[in-house]
Amino acid sequence: MVLKTKSSHLPWSQERAVAIVEKHRSERGPLMPILHELQDVFGHIDPRAVDLVAEALNLSKAEVYGVVTFYKDFRSEPSGTSVVHICRGEACQSMGAEQLARHAREHLAVDFGGTTSDGAVSLDQVFCLGNCALSPSVLIDGQLKGRMDEARFDELVAASRTKAR
Amino acid sequence: MRPVVVFVPLDAAARSVGADEVATAIVREAATRQRDIRLVRNGSRGMFWLEPLVEVSTPEGRVAYGPVETESVAELLDGGMLDGAPHRLCLGRTEEISQLSRQTRFTFARVGINDPLSAADYEATEGLIGLRNALEMTPQQIVTAVTDSGLRGRGGAGFPTGIKWQTVLNTTSDLKFIVCNADEGDSGTFADRMIMEDDPFLLVEGMVIAGLAVGANEGYVYIRSEYPDAVATMAAAIDIAYLNRWLGSSVLGTDRSFDLHLRVGAGSYICGEETAMLESLEGRRGMVRAKPPLPAIAGLFGKPTVVNNVLSLATVPPILAKGAEAFRELGMGRSRGTQVFQLAGNIKHGGIVETAFGVTLGELVEGFGGGTATGRPVRAVQVGGPLGAYLPTSRFDLPMDYEAFAAAGAILGHGGVVVFDDTVDMSRQARFAMEFCAEESCGKCTPCRLGAVRGVEVIDRIVAGDDPRADLELLEDLCETMVDGSLCAMGGLTPLPVRSALEHFPEDFCHAEAGPQ
Numbered sequence: 001m002v003l004k005t006k007s008s009h010l011p012w013s014q015e016r017a018v019a020i021v022e023k024h025r026s027e028r029g030p031l032m033p034i035l036h037e038l039q040d041v042f043g044h045i046d047p048r049a050v051d052l053v054a055e056a057l058n059l060s061k062a063e064v065y066g067v068v069t070f071y072k073d074f075r076s077e078p079s080g081t082s083v084v085h086i087c088r089g090e091a092c093q094s095m096g097a098e099q100l101a102r103h104a105r106e107h108l109a110v111d112f113g114g115t116t117s118d119g120a121v122s123l124d125q126v127f128c129l130g131n132c133a134l135s136p137s138v139l140i141d142g143q144l145k146g147r148m149d150e151a152r153f154d155e156l157v158a159a160s161r162t163k164a165r
Numbered sequence: 166m167r168p169v170v171v172f173v174p175l176d177a178a179a180r181s182v183g184a185d186e187v188a189t190a191i192v193r194e195a196a197t198r199q200r201d202i203r204l205v206r207n208g209s210r211g212m213f214w215l216e217p218l219v220e221v222s223t224p225e226g227r228v229a230y231g232p233v234e235t236e237s238v239a240e241l242l243d244g245g246m247l248d249g250a251p252h253r254l255c256l257g258r259t260e261e262i263s264q265l266s267r268q269t270r271f272t273f274a275r276v277g278i279n280d281p282l283s284a285a286d287y288e289a290t291e292g293l294i295g296l297r298n299a300l301e302m303t304p305q306q307i308v309t310a311v312t313d314s315g316l317r318g319r320g321g322a323g324f325p326t327g328i329k330w331q332t333v334l335n336t337t338s339d340l341k342f343i344v345c346n347a348d349e350g351d352s353g354t355f356a357d358r359m360i361m362e363d364d365p366f367l368l369v370e371g372m373v374i375a376g377l378a379v380g381a382n383e384g385y386v387y388i389r390s391e392y393p394d395a396v397a398t399m400a401a402a403i404d405i406a407y408l409n410r411w412l413g414s415s416v417l418g419t420d421r422s423f424d425l426h427l428r429v430g431a432g433s434y435i436c437g438e439e440t441a442m443l444e445s446l447e448g449r450r451g452m453v454r455a456k457p458p459l460p461a462i463a464g465l466f467g468k469p470t471v472v473n474n475v476l477s478l479a480t481v482p483p484i485l486a487k488g489a490e491a492f493r494e495l496g497m498g499r500s501r502g503t504q505v506f507q508l509a510g511n512i513k514h515g516g517i518v519e520t521a522f523g524v525t526l527g528e529l530v531e532g533f534g535g536g537t538a539t540g541r542p543v544r545a546v547q548v549g550g551p552l553g554a555y556l557p558t559s560r561f562d563l564p565m566d567y568e569a570f571a572a573a574g575a576i577l578g579h580g581g582v583v584v585f586d587d588t589v590d591m592s593r594q595a596r597f598a599m600e601f602c603a604e605e606s607c608g609k610c611t612p613c614r615l616g617a618v619r620g621v622e623v624i625d626r627i628v629a630g631d632d633p634r635a636d637l638e639l640l641e642d643l644c645e646t647m648v649d650g651s652l653c654a655m656g657g658l659t660p661l662p663v664r665s666a667l668e669h670f671p672e673d674f675c676h677a678e679a680g681p682q
Contacts, residue, residue, distance in 0.1 A: 027426075028446075028447075028466065029446050029447040029448040029466075030448060031448030031449075032428060032429070032431065032445060032446070032448055033428065033429075035431070036429055036431070057448075063449075066450055067448070067449060067450055070433065070450035070451065071430075071431030071432055071433050071450075071451070072431070072432035072433065073390050073430075073431035073432035074431055085391075089352025089353070089551070090352040090353060090510065090547055090551060090583045090594070090597070091352045091353045091509040091510040091583045092352070092510075093510075093594075093597070094510035094511040094583060094584060094585045094586070094589065095510065095511055095538065126391060126432075127350065127352060127434060127551075127601065127604075127605070128349075128350055128351065128352040128353075128354075128391065129391055129392075130177070130178075130349060130354070130355040130358040130391065130392055130395075131177065131178050131181050131355065132352060132353045132354065132355055132507065132509030132510060132515070132581070132583065133178065133213035133214070133355070133507075133508060133509050133512065133515025133516045134178055134181055134182055134213050134216070134515070135509070135510060135511075137181065139391070142393050144177050144178075144180065144181040144394070145181050146178065146181035146182050147181075147182055
């Protein structure tokens with residue numbers, strides 16, 4: 001889950017990436033913590049990071065690439081300025097999440113996994129945010145919002161767009 | 166005059182409906198009126214339809230107001246909320262709210278009471294008693310106490326916790342691990358999240374006790390990334406626990422050591438399956454392992470490992486504090502103690518209901534839950550998450566008990582109950598079960614990886630109604646293959662919601678002339 005907004009992400013820095021790897025490499029099973037921090041700092045997992053991590057942990061590039069692509073949170077490309085997740089779990093479905101999901105895709109003119117053409121909003125689906133008694137729920141830039149409806153969704157997305165500008 | 170203590174929950178659910186804004190407004194409006202208050206951000210009481218639930222300390226106890234909107238804060242203060250005065254939003258004493266007073270809070274005893282990160286509050290409210298008792302016991306005595314309590318794994322499978330611990334205790338190794346499965350990915354569940362956000366020291370204490378019991382000095386909490394607040398609170402709680410020497414090289418001043426690490430998932434549902442979680446912790450794709458070997462014998466990095474759900478571990482400290490019998494005397498049949506049921510979805514009074522096993526499904530949904538949020542009739546409930554059966558209201562007499570649910574062709578699972586009203590189309594829910602499995606399958610075994618994709622297609626054809634009789638037969642065949650041939654519960658249980666939807670709601674599948682037999 002991308003918690004930071006795009007504006008706080010740093011451009012690629014080999015030095016910084018090496019420091020992140022060094023910080024975690026003595027931990028047991030360091031790959032996931034390393035990937036999390038790389039994405040947290042740079043906003044996505046740069047192909048150069050895959051090479052660097054593979055070399056440092058004595059893994060094949062294929063192994064590292066395989067892990068990066070297995071987990072939905074890890075992006076190989078930068079996200080939009082704002083990241084919006086719509087919950088499609090059963091509890092949210094029982095309160096109209098499918099309609100909300102359809103509305104979000106139409107309103108933003110983008111499918112799940114995509115980013116709006118102006119690069120402002122990345123939209124994705126998620127299965128459960130643990131807010132199942134206040135459905136439907138969305139996560140906007142790491143902020144959980146419950147009892148969501150279409151009008152409020154549009155408002156919140158517009159607000160996060162303004163903030164990011 | 167001492168400042169009035171005002172409680173506004175910090176729980177993510179409460180925040181999702183404006184608790185932060187309400188807290189800010191209360192501080193501001195109190196300052197304007199020159200009233201001295203002390204704001205405490207507590208956990209949630211778990212009555213989410215009342216959130217944001219504001220509580221005020223009075224000589225008669227805590228008085229609750231809710232649901233409070235930012236706009237009503239000024240009016241509430243003018244109306245005397247800080248003195249516990251009556252108001253249309255006043256709910257009286259919190260403890261006397263019927264949905265709360267009718268519960269038996271054993272694991273959740275402290276949830277919603279304290280500032281979750283106050284070590285002093287934790288100790289002042291019976292925290293660490295279980296751990297202190299455990300430090301006086303031999304490993305075998307701790308394991309025996311947990312076995313005697315009858316505690317079964319709260320993650321869904323219901324395996325006796327004590328027996329799992331006994332296996333790890335009996336396995337000789339220089340290195341053993343405690344892994345807490347905090348990858349609470351099932352829709353309709355939030356009890357694990359609440360423990361981590363609202364009473365995180367309880368989980369820390371439970372993990373240290375587990376370490377003492379089986380001879381492990383190292384533990385990992387694996388939290389899903391979809392829970393950013395839980396991740397932040399657990400990280401802070403672990404730091405504070407080290408500062409207080411509840412963790413580290415000398416637990417509570419003894420020669421026993423326990424180190425606890427936090428790991429974060431990355432958006433993969435299957436990592437809630439224990440062996441996939443171990444793979445993920447080791448830095449690999451979350452692919453399910455074949456069993457045997459059991460993780461209790463060869464788990465994390467090949468070492469004997471206790472893998473327990475958050476609620477299982479969080480129930481251990483009160484068991485050791487109050488005695489195994491205090492837990493065992495509650496419940497029914499082989500389902501001992503209390504379960505933290507979670508009422509979710511289209512429900513009027515959604516939230517946590519901790520009560521002894523044996524309460525009926527109907528009592529939970531209608532009695533505690535008050536029916537649907539939309540006010541329409543209940544049509545179906547799904548119990549036990551996305552891999553659980555859909556049940557009609559005619560099964561509301563079922564007692565919440567592992568064996569009773571199994572006998573009814575359902576699973577109790579983790580006790581999450583998702584309610585649907587009469588607008589639900591059960592063929593869509595059945596299709597979604599397959600779609601979800603296709604999306605989240607780890608891909609290791611064929612019945613799950615391919616079966617789920619074929620399942621979506623065949624349900625689409627059944628609903629289209631070209632040759633439903635043949636397609637229903639094919640679906641049944643496919644379900645059988647998935648149940649018998651899948652490596653784990655993902656593929657093995659996905660047919661449960663599908664078959665139960667077909668069995669109880671066949672009318673939703675036959676839009677054409679020939680329906681299911």
